[in-house]
Amino acid sequence: MSNVIRGIGQLATCPITGGQDHIGIIEGAALVQQQGRVVWVGKDNDLPAEFQSLDALDAQGALVVPGLIDCHTHLCFGGWRGDEFEMRIQGQSYQAIAAAGGGIRSTVAATRNTSQDDLTAKASAALAQIIQLGVTTLECKSGYGLSVEHELKQLCVYQSLQQSQPIELVPTFLGAHIVPPEYSEQRDVYVRLICDTMLPQIAEEKLAEFCDVYIDTGAFSLDEGKQILSRAKALGLGLKAHAEQLSYTGAAAMAASLGAASLEHLEYLDHSDLQTIQQAGSVAVSLPFASLYLRERYLDCRSLIEQGIPVAVATDFNPGSAPSYQLPMAMTLACLNQQMTPAEVLKACTIHAAKALQREQRIGSLLPGFQADLAIINAPTVNHWMYHLQSNACVGVMKNGNWVHQV
Ligand SMILES: [Zn+2]
Structure with a gap:
């Protein structure tokens, strides 16, 4: 299968090179894909003769970006947690709700009580909406099972969804999300269960690519997180950490020192850790929905970018602190509340997000050789797209050379 997209108003190649704002814009562009790979991209006027007779789609001046x-x-x-939304609006803190048995604990109970088939159907319905937004790859965590049976159940949901729908899923094991209630007096026993039983089985069955830990007040300690990430690393899993979200613990520097692919949240990061993170090459993943819904501080992206740390932006879609999978809205929030330019945000949701998933050699860019994952956006420019925030500006999605959504 080969085809060419012509009449592109603006195309962003999003190379891994250059700074956060270097998105490789080509005005008046065309793009050729063959067998799911980009083989040529450039000015429409320069399209080589050998591609002139290919099946062509006219983008009619639209914007083309790498698949988000x-x-x-x-x-x-x-389940969902709409009732807690009201409690938080009325002034109760996320931690106070969690201490009273709400928060993540209530989602753990609901997830344990939902069958694998029902969880699959619910996630599948969300993915059917998500792809229409231009998202072609999505990382997805466990962490609401918190037992061998139910953590594996969540990861098996992702394994089956990978076969039934076109978005590439990247499964992450987050057994260390919170200490489940039945282990609240025996935290060390739960940490051993993760290290000695869950992680070896997940690595053996290749049910997750990454291991994530949530290190914060009310979750795991720095030392517990380090034990878990060290074990995951020894088993060959990639590493991530929810770090410095609601307080400073030193988790970001610890995880970076272990070679973490990405560090999530970082709203309370201490600037003295910037150099460690930069030298480790970890991606900082910014999650503006969580700041919006928790009415917490936003990530100080400017200091990260100035330090040369690649920044990604993601939704953190979850039923408590970020109950939305609208990545384009998170992108506009990153512009408005994190002082990132639209170009910086586009790089954050393409090649830098690919780097956070250790896929920056294959996806996240439209340079020749990359997988033909792209979104056609009904906007003349990247700036206009994030500024206007239409209900859905995406009018076409190609995944691996195949059209998977077209308006
Ligand atoms: Zn999260």
């Missing part, structure tokens, strides 16, 4: 990558979601969960 949501590199941090908690896609599979039972």
Whole structure:
């Protein structure tokens, strides 16, 4: 299968090179894909003769970007928590709600009580909406099972969804999300269960590519997180950490020192850790929905970017602190509340998000050789797209050379 997209108003190649704002814009562009790979991109006027007779789609002046990558979601969960939304509006803190048995604990109970088939159907319905937004790759965490049986159930949901729908899923094991209630007096026993039983089985069955840990007040300690990430690393899993979200613990520097692919949240990061993170090459994943819904501080992206740390933006889709998978809205929030330019945000949701998932050699860019994953956006420019925030500006999605959504 080969085809050419012509009449592109603006195309962003999003190379890994250059700074956060270097998105490789080509005005008046065309793009050729063959067998799911980009083989040529450039000015429409320069399209080589050998591609002139290919099946062509006229983009009619639209914007073309690499398929968006949501590199941090908690896609599979039972129930919702709309009641807590009201409690938080009335002034109760996320921690106070959690201490009273709400928060993540209530989603753990709901997820344990939902069958694998029902969880699959619910996540599948979300993915059917998500692809229409231009998202072609999505990271998805476990972490609402918190037992061998139910963590594996969540990861098996992702395994089956990978076969039944076109979005590439990147499964992450987050057994260290919170200590489940039945282990609250025996935290060390739960940490051993993760290290000695869950992680070896997940690595053996290749049910997850990454291991994530949530290190914060009310979750795991720095030392517990380090034990878990060290074990995951020894088993060959990639590493991530929810770090410095609601307080500073030193988790970001610890995980970076272990070679973490990405560090999530970082709203309370201490600037003295910037150099460690930069030298480790970890991606900082910014999650503006969580700041919006928790009415917490936003990530100080400017200091990260100035330090040369690649920044990604993701939704953190989950039923508590970020109950939306609208990545384009998270992108506009990153512009408005994190002082990132639209170009910087586009790079954050393409090649930098690919780097957070250790896929920056294959996806996240439209340079020749990359997988033909792209979105056609009904906007004349990247700036206009994020500024206007239409209900859905995406009018076409190609995944691996195949059209998977067309308006
Ligand atoms: Zn998260």
